[in-house]
Amino acid sequence: xxxxxxxxxxxxxxxxxxxxxxxxxxxxxxxxxxxxxxxxxxxxxxxxxxxxxxxxxxxxxxxxxxxxxxxxxxxxxxxxxxxxxxxxxxxxxxxxxxxxxxxxxxxxxxxxxxxxxxxxxxxxxxxxxxxxxxxxxxxxxxxxxxxxxxxxxxxxxxxxxxxxxxxxxxxxxxxxxxxxxxxxxxxxxxxxxxxxxxxxxxxxxxxxxxxxxxxxxxxxxxxxxxxxxxxxxxxxxxxxxxxxxxxxxxxxxxxxxxxxxxxxxxxxxxxxxxxxxxxxxxxxxxxxxxxxxxxxxxxxxxxxxxxxxxxxxxxxxxxxxxxxxxxxxxxxxxxxxxxxxxxxxxxxxxxxxx
Amino acid sequence: xxxxxxxxxxxxxxxxxxxxxxxxxxxxxxxxxxxxxxxxxxxxxxxxxxxxxxxxxxxxxxxxxxxxxxxxxxxxxxxxxxxxxxxxxxxxxxxxxxxxxxxxxxxxxxxxxxxxxxxxxxxxxxxxxxxxxxxxxxxxxxxxxxxxxxxxxxxxxxxxxxxxxxxxxxxxxxxxxxxxxxxxxxxxxxxxxxxxxxxxxxxxxxxxxxxxxxxxxxxxxxxxxxxxxxxxxxxxxxxxxxxxxxxxxxxxxxxxxxxxxxxxxxxxxxxxxxxxxxxxxxxxxxxxxxxxxxxxxxxxxxxxxxx
Amino acid sequence: xxxxxxxxxxxxxxxxxxxxxxxxxxxxxxxxxxxxxxxxxxxxxxxxxxxxxxxxxxxxxxxxxxxxxxxxxxxxxxxxxxxxxxxxxxxxxxxxxxxxxxxxxxxxxxxxxxxxxxxxxxxxxxxxxxxxxxxxxxxxxxxxxxxxxxxxxxxxxxxxxxxxxxxxxxxxxxxxxxxxxxxxxxxxxxxxxxxxxxxxxxxxxxxxxxxxxxxxxxxxxxxxxxxxxxxxxxxxxxxxxxxxxxxxxxxxxxxxxxxxxxxxxxxxxxxxxxxxxxxxxxxxxxxxxxxxxxxxxxxxxxxxxxxxx
Ligand SMILES: Nc1ncnc2c1ncn2[C@@H]1O[C@H](COP(=O)(O)OP(=O)(O)OP(=O)(O)O)[C@@H](O)[C@H]1O
Ligand SMILES: Nc1ncnc2c1ncn2[C@@H]1O[C@H](COP(=O)(O)OP(=O)(O)OP(=O)(O)O)[C@@H](O)[C@H]1O
Ligand SMILES: [Mg+2]
Ligand SMILES: [Mg+2]
Numbered sequence: 001x002x003x004x005x006x007x008x009x010x011x012x013x014x015x016x017x018x019x020x021x022x023x024x025x026x027x028x029x030x031x032x033x034x035x036x037x038x039x040x041x042x043x044x045x046x047x048x049x050x051x052x053x054x055x056x057x058x059x060x061x062x063x064x065x066x067x068x069x070x071x072x073x074x075x076x077x078x079x080x081x082x083x084x085x086x087x088x089x090x091x092x093x094x095x096x097x098x099x100x101x102x103x104x105x106x107x108x109x110x111x112x113x114x115x116x117x118x119x120x121x122x123x124x125x126x127x128x129x130x131x132x133x134x135x136x137x138x139x140x141x142x143x144x145x146x147x148x149x150x151x152x153x154x155x156x157x158x159x160x161x162x163x164x165x166x167x168x169x170x171x172x173x174x175x176x177x178x179x180x181x182x183x184x185x186x187x188x189x190x191x192x193x194x195x196x197x198x199x200x201x202x203x204x205x206x207x208x209x210x211x212x213x214x215x216x217x218x219x220x221x222x223x224x225x226x227x228x229x230x231x232x233x234x235x236x237x238x239x240x241x242x243x244x245x246x247x248x249x250x251x252x253x254x255x256x257x258x259x260x261x262x263x264x265x266x267x268x269x270x271x272x273x274x275x276x277x278x279x280x281x282x283x284x285x286x287x288x289x290x291x292x293x294x295x296x297x298x299x300x301x302x303x304x305x306x307x308x309x310x311x312x313x314x315x316x317x318x319x320x321x322x323x324x325x326x327x328x329x330x331x332x333x334x335x336x337x338x339x340x341x342x343x344x345x346x347x348x349x350x351x352x353x354x
Numbered sequence: 355x356x357x358x359x360x361x362x363x364x365x366x367x368x369x370x371x372x373x374x375x376x377x378x379x380x381x382x383x384x385x386x387x388x389x390x391x392x393x394x395x396x397x398x399x400x401x402x403x404x405x406x407x408x409x410x411x412x413x414x415x416x417x418x419x420x421x422x423x424x425x426x427x428x429x430x431x432x433x434x435x436x437x438x439x440x441x442x443x444x445x446x447x448x449x450x451x452x453x454x455x456x457x458x459x460x461x462x463x464x465x466x467x468x469x470x471x472x473x474x475x476x477x478x479x480x481x482x483x484x485x486x487x488x489x490x491x492x493x494x495x496x497x498x499x500x501x502x503x504x505x506x507x508x509x510x511x512x513x514x515x516x517x518x519x520x521x522x523x524x525x526x527x528x529x530x531x532x533x534x535x536x537x538x539x540x541x542x543x544x545x546x547x548x549x550x551x552x553x554x555x556x557x558x559x560x561x562x563x564x565x566x567x568x569x570x571x572x573x574x575x576x577x578x579x580x581x582x583x584x585x586x587x588x589x590x591x592x593x594x595x596x597x598x599x600x601x602x603x604x605x606x607x608x609x610x611x612x613x614x615x616x617x618x619x620x621x622x623x624x625x626x627x628x629x630x631x632x633x634x635x636x637x638x639x640x641x642x643x644x645x646x647x648x649x650x651x652x653x654x655x656x657x658x659x660x661x
Numbered sequence: 662x663x664x665x666x667x668x669x670x671x672x673x674x675x676x677x678x679x680x681x682x683x684x685x686x687x688x689x690x691x692x693x694x695x696x697x698x699x700x701x702x703x704x705x706x707x708x709x710x711x712x713x714x715x716x717x718x719x720x721x722x723x724x725x726x727x728x729x730x731x732x733x734x735x736x737x738x739x740x741x742x743x744x745x746x747x748x749x750x751x752x753x754x755x756x757x758x759x760x761x762x763x764x765x766x767x768x769x770x771x772x773x774x775x776x777x778x779x780x781x782x783x784x785x786x787x788x789x790x791x792x793x794x795x796x797x798x799x800x801x802x803x804x805x806x807x808x809x810x811x812x813x814x815x816x817x818x819x820x821x822x823x824x825x826x827x828x829x830x831x832x833x834x835x836x837x838x839x840x841x842x843x844x845x846x847x848x849x850x851x852x853x854x855x856x857x858x859x860x861x862x863x864x865x866x867x868x869x870x871x872x873x874x875x876x877x878x879x880x881x882x883x884x885x886x887x888x889x890x891x892x893x894x895x896x897x898x899x900x901x902x903x904x905x906x907x908x909x910x911x912x913x914x915x916x917x918x919x920x921x922x923x924x925x926x927x928x929x930x931x932x933x934x935x936x937x938x939x940x941x942x943x944x945x946x947x948x949x950x951x952x953x954x955x956x957x958x959x960x961x962x963x964x965x966x967x968x969x970x
Contacts, residue, residue: 272849
């Protein structure tokens with residue numbers, strides 16, 4: 001598969017009154033053409049900052065990209081000026097935000113907001129742009145699109161506004177679509193529609209998608225591959241089956257086990273991950289998850305674990321995969337769903353880089 | 355690959371330190387402490403604060419550090435230019451302008467602060483009740499405020515002066531009779547916005563009465579805008595006093611305020627400019643100081659501007 | 662027969678009555694809550710879940726209908742003293758962990774607010790002892806008492822909100838989406854805490870949510886709301902196995918589950934209110950199709966449901 005985006009050892013920090021926040025601490029991953037990568041992780045783990053770095057939307061100051069490369073089609077975005085980025089944003093990469101209420105301009109007709117983007121990136125007439133806008137609204141499933149283009153955002157419901165946002169994001173046929181929790185503010189029924197829409201768009205337009213969420217159900221629905229973030233790092237990354245049916249990192253276990261499932265009539269307690277996420281102005285030594293990890297090893301408190309590779313596509317950053325480590329079985333809730341997947345190595349291999 | 359640590363004993367399960375994970379390491383910072391940290395970074399506002407401290411200190415000790423009294427005439431030495439003897443010179447009756455300036459500072463600052471505090475008290479109660487009760491009560495209370503606001507200020511002041519006679523009390527009353535309306539509107543807006551917040555609802559479900567909700571929840575959370583309005587009211591009052599004195603509606607001699615001094619000094623501007631220069635300069639400096647402090651406070655206290 | 666703690670009868674809450682933008686947020690809703698159980702309330706945004714909860718606890722004055730607490734009409738109570746006593750027995754946990762704690766108050770004062778209002782502590786020392794104990798109950802510790810809310814994470818704040826409610830030792834707690842704003846891993850902490858407290862103190866919950874898998878886990882019975890009306894009410898496992906109202910069916914089919922295989926094969930149903938095709942004058946109301954399983958339907962639908970149950 002061909003790589004569209006390669007992020008290498010990305011480090012992003014913010015200077016704040018409380019100290020220097022190391023929001024992203026050495027993140028590396030790829031996105032292939034036409035695939036959906038989901039990023040999951042708890043609030044503050046650096047999901048948004050990672051993607052904002054890709055779009056160069058980090059406010060500088062107080063933020064800075066301290067280190068790393070972001071290669072889009074082999075071209076590094078990090079050294080680009082904001083003028084150069086303007087060409088790329090919307091055209092090659094575009095973004096859908098969480099809040100459909102605030103990300104549309106309330107005083108502009110919906111159609112005009114779409115044609116604005118089309119006209120900016122394509123050398124077409126106004127009429128063609130208008131036609132394209134109507135097509136886009138139809139594509140995202142808004143009925144009577146010819147009338148709707150002349151309406152204002154407040155005349156649309158929340159779910160429809162999010163569809164409009166998606167239409168705007170698609171206006172210039174981006175190669176990469178970044179969706180930062182696009183369904184969190186919506187109801188399940190509308191969420192289901194938007195997820196279906198995103199999947200059909202991927203098929204029809206062929207865009208790659210980075211999908212940020214903290215809902216594992218949503219991940220299982222949309223993702224081809226999944227990256228799990230914790231405290232500014234990717235702690236596990238693999239195909240959606242690998243993450244759900246054979247997770248290796250204790251944080252991923254914790255996430256899976258803390259969700260009740262619909263079919264099991266559980267009587268016992270949910271397996272909560274104890275404690276709270278670490279303070280990123282002063283990340284703990286060793287494995288940042290150790291203080292909340294019931295399976296933490298002595299070494300977790302002393303040294304940061306390297307990445308271990310468990311299949312051609314599956315990596316996890318935990319000492320538990322080290323040959324010296326004791327054999328530990330995941331919690332019951334994870335074990336129950338565990339499967340043997342094709343392609344898994346006999347033994348995990350320690351790697352320096354993904 | 356050489357980084358492989360080879361110590362077996364490191365690979366034993368020791369588990370979580372969950373109780374540690376609940377710990378908060380950062381030092382506890384109250385809202386006001388944090389606001390102060392922000393305010394401190396604002397150079398102009400800090401300069402204003404420093405200036406204000408100097409002005410207040412001088413108002414306190416100024417009249418005492420020269421051997422002249424502010425009210426004692428010395429016709430032999432009238433209209434002296436600034437010198438070693440009389441640092442700011444003397445006026446037409448030979449009174450020491452330095453002593454008078456700081457005596458005037460007391461009165462000007464007093465008027466400003468008193469007017470602002472009265473505005474504050476009335477504004478908080480009126481706006482707080484109107485906003486909290488809402489509905490008809492709110493409508494009636496705010497309509498009354500609107501009507502009062504509609505009466506021309508100067509007219510009101512002149513009527514008061516005529517009825518009550520000129521003086522410090524009348525001056526303050528004149529300024530506050532409509533001055534509180536701005537404060538009331540600010541407080542009402544804040545309260546309207548805050549009263550549907552969940553922490554207020556929580557307090558109501560606990561059985562809190564209106565007084566508790568107003569004074570424990572609504573007013574403390576409106577303190578930011580209230581304080582900003584307050585710091586911006588003081589210079590307005592000082593200026594109004596000066597302006598009224600200038601029009602001859604101010605205080606009676608020998609009382610000195612910066613307004614009366616400037617008003618006395620104006621006719622002599624051509625020959626004895628220091629008589630206008632000093633009070634005018636200090637009026638400007640004070641107004642400037644309060645304004646930059648107010649702006650600094652606004653930035654420091656507004657959580658939206660802070661994040 | 663289980664003891665009824667709360668009886669909601671024909672509750673209506675209309676906003677802006679008489680104006681063109683009248684909202685019938687809660688429109689003739691009736692249900693009971695038994696002592697010691699958790700009743701879940703689900704439905705999409707704006708269907709009136711919060712309004713139902715807030716009207717029950719008297720944050721709003723009901724337009725019509727009544728709420729009985731241990732057989733006494735809550736909305737009829739007039740004397741200040743009776744009201745205050747009632748406030749102690751019924752408490753609420755809020756959705757937004759950021760907006761539900763007064764940012765200018767110290768944690769100790771926030772938690773002790775109920776203690777102060779009802780005079781439940783005789784001395785300063787006793788008050789602080791109570792606060793420490795409550796902090797420990799919700800898994801925090803006494804050092805947290807002197808801090809301000811903004812220093813806590815979302816999950817910790819939500820636990821502070823629970824401690825505040827517990828301070829007055831209520832019998833009944835309305836939890837309005839207490840976990841919606843929290844991370845999955847933190848949600849479990851709060852849910853576990855709520856369940857543990859229910860066991861220890863015999864609490865009764867009305868648990869409002871839109872996360873259906875969590876609701877199923879925590880609730881004994883679940884009510885589904887649609888546009889101000891309760892459309893289905895059933896024991897939770899029954900509701901998930903045999904949803905009868907088409908709206909419930911569409912809601913259940915829309916929940917994404919953390920299982921990729923299931924997601925690949927998921928069939929989603931959509932709800933169109935037109936399917937009912939109610940004739941004019943047809944009486945549509947809650948009817949008990951099977952013991953404990955109520956559906957909002959017409960007589961014709963009722964017979965169909967019964968036939969196929
Ligand atoms: N502009 C900023 N200034 C200072 N710190 C910031 C800024 N933006 C983000 N951060 C910090 O960076 C860290 C990562 O934030 P980020 O928004 O990426 O989290 P997230 O994983 O997207 O969380 P959520 O699920 O809540 O959206 C947080 O600790 C946050 O406080
Ligand atoms: N104070 C109010 N004045 C006017 N309308 C209101 C008021 N409170 C709620 N509403 C309206 O009542 C309806 C029900 O609102 P409610 O907050 O109960 O919904 P909800 O089911 O809790 O939704 P959500 O899941 O979004 O919290 C909505 O249409 C809302 O706009
Ligand atoms: Mg984010
Ligand atoms: Mg609600």
